[in-house]
Amino acid sequence: PINRQEPGWLCETVATKTALVRIIAVLLAMLHAALAITAAMEKSPTFDEPTHLTAGYSYWLKNDYRLDPENGNWPARWAALPLLWSRPAFPENAAWNRGDVGRVSEVFLYRNGNDSDRLMLQGRSMVAVVGGGLCLLIFFCSNRLFGPFGGLISELLAVFDPNLLAHSALVTSDVTAAFFFTAAAWSYSRLLRFLNARWFVITALSWSGLFLAKMSAAAFLLVASILVAVQLASHEPITLRVPAFEQRITGFWRKLIVVSGATAALLAVVVLAIWTSFTYRFCPFPQNTPARDVWNARWNACLSDRTALENVVGFARDHKLLPEAYLYGFAFTNKSAMFRPAFLDGDWSNTGFSSFFPRAFLYKTPIPVLLLLMAIGIAGFLRWRNAWKDGSIKTIGRDLTKLSPIWTLILVYSAFSLTSHLNIGHRHLLPIYPALFIACGACAYFFRTRSTMMLFAGAMLCWQIAESSFVRPDYLAYFNQVAAGPKNGYKHLVDSSLDWGQDPPALRSWIAQNPDRFGTGQLYLAYFGTALPEWYGIKAKSLPCDRSAPKLVPLEPGTYCISATVLQQVYSFRHGKWTRQYESDYHQVLARSIDESDLAHNESPTHDEDLQRLRFARLCAYLRHRDPIANVGNSILIFQLSQRELDQALYGPPAALVP
Template identity: 30%
Template structure:
């Protein structure tokens, strides 16, 4: 006998099956995401920043000392250090160097004297939690805003994003910042729909976590305030704007308390009267913009923020001025405003960009139904882009990480809309989702260097962007494996983070080639002849002259025209043969000559300076060193001649890059020579 199931019962059964399938898919996506992240955590060597982040996190947890790396707020660092608390670890002594340098030196010693990956891997697993939470938030936001299918599509796209996979397990603040930006805005949305003091309290807690994750967390304030205003305008109800503005101020007050809690409600950066180096007053006085220093000094005077937090805010202003930027084949003192928009279009996947390009269709078809959701998605993106575009901190698309969760929620909604609109549109959406997977699988595990197909793929990114867009120094395990396979002990290596991490930390014993940081900041030992032979490895960032400058300022410019023997992790270029490196050799002579002048060994200093000028006569740096030695020997006429040559070289090449570093020294030396 046939029994007809009621229509409503059949519908409920189908919906239950659909939800079960959706949950199986969600769990599967998170599992795949986790496996990819674990693989990255095992493969990538320590990058520029991880060791000193981890070192500082450990000092905060064990000694309540925030000085080592005050340039970054504490949340991610202490999360990374939590798994280390049960280990018996040796702490390095002070190097007697300024604070930022000591953090790098102490961090390297701390990590590699205690086992390297023994510390890094569990720390990275702890940081992976931020990625997993962000993934869940992307799903939850997509589902709440646009329905379960949109949430699943958003999650699907998110977990196959190469940028998230590159940074999602590193001891870095970028993904953590993205996590708490989305979490705060999502919680504020829930409050706007159904006001509750409990939801408001959670929103304040999350906003506070954003503040102690990365200094860009401060942007939560204008984002929430602008959302309140826009919502009031959209609803044409001033009362709505007033209510949400009041809620925003309550959230920010709570966030301020959370920030203080993470610093132990103590103003001083360290216990027992220990001081920052340089002190906060000295550091604020040295800011390039005195007005900014005065504002931060006011915060310090009234203890409105913890001392270490104020020091970190000042550090962001310092590095904006100090860091150079590589953009479309040239190094700039400060990157152009187009840097981050271009980086977004180069580093984002084409499926994401195409779905966003189709976003107006969602607005035209269903805009009225989703007006509030669009406000909460687009205002954070617009505010964040407006701020970073006008900043001078142009060193990596990773700083755009907070906008990606919002954009993936929107892209997932568009994909879901197409999946529901008939076979043709559904086929397009399915193709874009599949394309996202193929993109990731094709470049795995070299996610760091990802660039989309419209720009030529990963190996072409170096023509447009550098630094952490391609090379953050994460390739040493791959380099070690390559050299072991080649059985070639005679190698030379210009390694981008040399000093913060060193090749020998991973068993690589190549001769060291100079990098600006390794030579003048970390003062690493090296001897470089004008001609080198064998296998030469050059980090992509050094190949492009990210720190030194492009063109004649770059000692490795000649290698750009050569075809490499191999490219490791799309970020270390390998050459074999005999190569002239006169500027690199001259740099080493300049440093050694300057050290001998300090010891009053002027004759030997003069010989090295003369050799440097012979090797690189067009370098302002070599001419300046020779002039300084001659001045120390009171040979003023000869010194004047070389100061003038140094000045000419400076003006002939890139005065915008070297003026701040060398220009004042040259002018002071020339003035002294003229008056003698």
């Protein structure tokens, strides 16, 4: 009989209602997709979305792979699938001939007569389906490990996680990669125990999806190797089942032979899937197109260092082992990861920070998830300590084997992240979050009858839901209390961790709600993104952030709207802190370009690229020492500047150099 005085009776009740639990799980997954897509409807396309959607459409429409090959072929195709019904006009211009994906995507979405918002909604809706599927996958895995209640705990954490909600409706490959990393690890671990047609097909689909979703899929090979080692070291047999035949395989060498054969077959399927995705064609495009010259130059740059990995890629290209676009995408990703500007906690680097991802994880993981992980860690440690004292070493071994797809994925991918120089966003940690949520389901296993733990888990779930609700719809800009909340996120991380160009609609609303601020002053905008502000009715003078500006724009008193990534000067030509060398260079170009009579009014018509970049960098350095009057969407900072403050920013002693 169930003691209904204990909260644990709820676990038993839920466990006996299998159909009800599954219905709840499906409804929660649908809720996640709905929350993600409705929030995304209030946001403009983020930096990478136009290129992904345009590239995916070109794959279907043109059977051509010149655009954006470094990102996943499958996610781009999946997102662009609805466009085959609406058939928007596709630009075939000089940019297309060169393979200039940035220009092609801009024309496709904003200058070709297409409904940009509708196209983006269609693509985002497809990704939201993957996000909902990921929540169901998390439930399935946790349910198998820790029972129905554990499965629901894990799924609830995922459904309301701000980070998953932020990316579950963006036309990118991040959530898709998280789905396939989890599915590949789980299905392969099952295949290593139950080698049958069902698990082979599921594993083959998962592996194929992963290698077509993200170039970081190569890290999974180490996950698979560890899973094999765990299986071979365990005493559990492999149940081999084929039509009209079943046998239990035991012994190290016999298991190794069977596993090696199955894994080789899986890799063969992956190679076949890659060729299929590129329609069994080596060349990405017809050879007589101008894009070939561009690609040859890019190939030379990607293979310039002649490292061992680059030599392997070059060998595969020369012998046509895989489609050229796929190999180029891998080479490009590898090369770009070696040198990429990054910002972290007020510091800048060209090669990244070893502490970037640990700190990003600490800042952007909701506190209730961190507390649940700590509780599970303590409970697991106590369980293993008691088992060790009692001489039950096999208990530890069984636990490690049972949980191997979880801890291997977390450890390997975390280690992979620590060695990465590509510190552009917390989103690159998304593949470990499903495993973490699954691990949190263990609280239903460890503390099933303890009222205090049940109350603790319930409180953490309520906290998670509250965190998600308070930050909506600004999920991408979520930061926890360790980072002092979303309003202070720009002091810690930028780019896709916070400001990915998603907030022109929010800026438009803020401008409409504050018309009094623009009565006498100018409105300036320095925007980090690929969406067009004018598409959203924003009439502002564009601040010259780089050499592409047509002229030196006079800076006058008014309202300055600056994206967080631009404010931190991560990708500018004079990036990082304002230094004495920058100050010296600034005074030199001032002396060369502007005479004394122009200084007071800041109206020189001279077009000087150095002055343009240095002046804006100095302005940003000044503004970094001020608090904004508003923080729109937590990603666009608003400053009000008078003439006196402008003079101080451009000609006074720089605050960054004052002792």
